Amino acid sequence: MATTGHLQIGLLFILLSSWGTLGWIPIIFRGRPTGGMVGPPQPSGPGNASVPVELWFDLQIVDHFNAADQRIWSQRYFVNGDMYELGGPIFLMLSGEAEADPAWLQYGAWIEYAKTHNAFLILLEHRFYGKSRPLGDISLESLQFLNSRQALADVAEFIGGEFSIRDKFNLTDNKLIVFGGGYAGSLAAWFRSKYPQFVDGVVASSAPVFAEIDFKEYLAVVSDVMELSSPTCNQNVNEAIVTIWQWWGQPDKREKMFQMFQLCDHIDHDSTIETYAFFNAFAYNFEIIAQYNKVNRILQGVKEQDSKVTLEFLCDIMSDESRGPPIERYAFVNAVVLNLFSKKCLDFKFDKLITDLKRTEWTDPVAEGVRQWLYQSCTEFGWYPSTDWYDHQPFGDFFTMGFNYSCVQCAQVFGYNYFCAAETGAQETNLYYGGFYMQLTRAVFPSGSNDPWHALAFNNTKIPDTVPILIEGNSHCADMYSSTPDDSPQLKNARETINSLIGRWIS
Numbered sequence: 292m293a294t295t296g297h298l299q300i301g302l303l304f305i306l307l308s309s310w311g312t313l314g315w316i317p318i319i320f321r322g323r324p325t326g327g328m329v330g331p332p333q334p335s336g337p338g339n340a341s342v343p344v345e346l347w348f349d350l351q352i353v354d355h356f357n358a359a360d361q362r363i364w365s366q367r368y369f370v371n372g373d374m375y376e377l378g379g380p381i382f383l384m385l386s387g388e389a390e391a392d393p394a395w396l397q398y399g400a401w402i403e404y405a406k407t408h409n410a411f412l413i414l415l416e417h418r419f420y421g422k423s424r425p426l427g428d429i430s431l432e433s434l435q436f437l438n439s440r441q442a443l444a445d446v447a448e449f450i451g452g453e454f455s456i457r458d459k460f461n462l463t464d465n466k467l468i469v470f471g472g473g474y475a476g477s478l479a480a481w482f483r484s485k486y487p488q489f490v491d492g493v494v495a496s497s498a499p500v501f502a503e504i505d506f507k508e509y510l511a512v513v514s515d516v517m518e519l520s521s522p523t524c525n526q527n528v529n530e531a532i533v534t535i536w537q538w539w540g541q542p543d544k545r546e547k548m549f550q551m552f553q554l555c556d557h558i559d560h561d562s563t564i565e566t567y568a569f570f571n572a573f574a575y576n577f578e579i580i581a582q583y584n585k586v587n588r589i590l591q592g593v594k595e596q597d598s599k600v601t602l603e604f605l606c607d608i609m610s611d612e613s614r615g616p617p618i619e620r621y622a623f624v625n626a627v628v629l630n631l632f633s634k635k636c637l638d639f640k641f642d643k644l645i646t647d648l649k650r651t652e653w654t655d656p657v658a659e660g661v662r663q664w665l666y667q668s669c670t671e672f673g674w675y676p677s678t679d680w681y682d683h684q685p686f687g688d689f690f691t692m693g694f695n696y697s698c699v700q701c702a703q704v705f706g707y708n709y710f711c712a713a714e715t716g717a718q719e720t721n722l723y724y725g726g727f728y729m730q731l732t733r734a735v736f737p738s739g740s741n742d743p744w745h746a747l748a749f750n751n752t753k754i755p756d757t758v759p760i761l762i763e764g765n766s767h768c769a770d771m772y773s774s775t776p777d778d779s780p781q782l783k784n785a786r787e788t789i790n791s792l793i794g795r796w797i798s
């Protein structure tokens with residue numbers, strides 16, 4: 292794998308055409324797993340409608356905020372009218388920071404809601420993700436047109452503009468409910484807030500509404516859930532980290548770690564930045580399991596039989612003294628997660644990560660969305676998971692894997708002007724949308740208490756008809772998936788509340 296020719300690596304990836312095995316991109320990067328934050332629903336449970344139809348909205352505008360720029364492009368969407376009955380509502384799901392997955396038109400909780408309300412289903416892909424490509428590449432120049440405001444204007448054009456798809460499907464006067472999960476959930480809420488004339492209600496699942504560069508709450512929530520899983524989990528992880536830190540400077544121990552942690556490359560101990568990259572990789576193993584703990588979903592590339600890998604499972608390993616000292620137990624955790632994602636070795640090299648992220652063609656593996664998401668996080672939102680909340684996470688407080696490590700990534704990939712640009716970008720985002728003080732009505736915000744993103748969820752209970760629901764024990768976007776017999780009473784209640792709110796909003 293460690294070939295020097297970038298072209299060769301690129302070709303290899305095209306041949307494999309498997310985004311699940313991105314070269315040096317971590318399994319979860321800035322809270323986004325490869326394939327996006329909201330994994331596709333499982334083909335099971337009720338709600339099996341016919342195969343969705345792929346369509347294109349051909350008159351989408353490249354730059355909504357510059358009348359002199361007349362370029363247009365084709366935005367992809369999918370529809371399913373099987374459950375629709377005359378006069379029923381439109382359910383529009385916004386896709387977010389990944390390719391839109393048409394499985395959503397067949398499965399998921401909203402299918403159950405659609406059956407109740409005879410809805411017409413539409414899934415709209417986000418600009419610059421999947422096959423919705425406003426421009427010929429994802430160079431920095433092109434990415435100037437990638438931001439949430441342009442994306443919302445796309446939605447407005449699509450549903451309310453001169454060539455609205457309402458006419459195409461004879462849905463001129465039908466009510467509209469907008470859905471989204473994660474970042475797309477934020478978009479759904481922002482759409483209601485900014486374009487209320489087009490929307491009758493919003494279901495914004497696990498939506499972070501507050502932009503901040505230093506997302507230190509992320510690992511704090513991960514740590515809280517680890518604590519609940521096993522009281523000694525955090526302590527054992529911390530002991531493993533301390534040992535790694537001690538071993539870092541010792542040549543023989545570095546060689547041992549190379550074997551133990553199945554590293555793809557040897558550690559370059561002279562590189563400071565590599566320390567950050569390595570310790571980040573350590574935290575990723577817990578982040579990805581925490582964010583999707585026990586959700587009835589299959590992350591891209593994860594085999595169904597591996598759904599036993601929960602945070603409890605990892606914490607049990609960390610507490611199992613028969614496996615030797617904590618560093619050995621951590622090595623086993625690492626092996627379990629590598630296996631889960633079918634990785635042969637642990638990629639942690641900073642330079643290789645940056646080289647990959649700098650690629651700008653639609654055929655490059657990073658075009659699955661990780662580069663675009665990096666750009667959005669570097670410019671609009673921040674949301675850099677950091678260890679800056681020192682006494683509230685076990686992943687190290689004696690070195691600085693602070694949020695500025697993420698700033699360095701932005702600068703390396705996009706240029707020096709992008710170093711910590713998200714500091715200003717996040718402020719502007721909150722000024723524009725309102726952050727925790729966003730104004731909107733007719734919105735429900737389900738989130739899971741175990742989801743690291745819930746720390747940024749809308750929590751204002753004083754606005755009429757705007758309903759935050761914190762679902763105890765649940766992970767990212769759990770409410771969006773088809774119900775199963777294992778669902779907690781809280782999750783069942785949340786779905787019932789959502790369905791009845793929808794009923795009220797479309798009546």
Ligand SMILES: *[C@@H]1O[C@H](CO)[C@@H](O)[C@H](O)[C@H]1NC(C)=O
Nearest residue numbers: 334338339340341342343397
């Ligand atoms: C479910 O959907 C699949 C694929 O669209 C189809 O082949 C199958 O017949 C459907 N099953 C039922 C019970 O509707």
Ligand SMILES: *[C@@H]1O[C@H](CO)[C@@H](O)[C@H](O)[C@H]1NC(C)=O
Nearest residue numbers: 377378460461462463464465
């Ligand atoms: C279009 O919808 C209207 C009511 O919304 C209905 O009266 C009409 O029959 C529909 N036309 C078609 C072709 O379905």
Ligand SMILES: *[C@@H]1O[C@H](CO)[C@@H](O)[C@H](O)[C@H]1NC(C)=O
Nearest residue numbers: 564567691693694695696699
């Ligand atoms: C991040 O900031 C800390 C404290 O301000 C500093 O010590 C460290 O060198 C910075 N790291 C990077 C990578 O810039």
Ligand SMILES: *[C@@H]1O[C@H](CO)[C@@H](O)[C@H](O)[C@H]1NC(C)=O
Nearest residue numbers: 727746747748749750751752
């Ligand atoms: C909402 O959450 C934020 C961040 O945790 C907190 O600062 C704020 O006080 C909360 N607001 C309400 C109304 O609970």
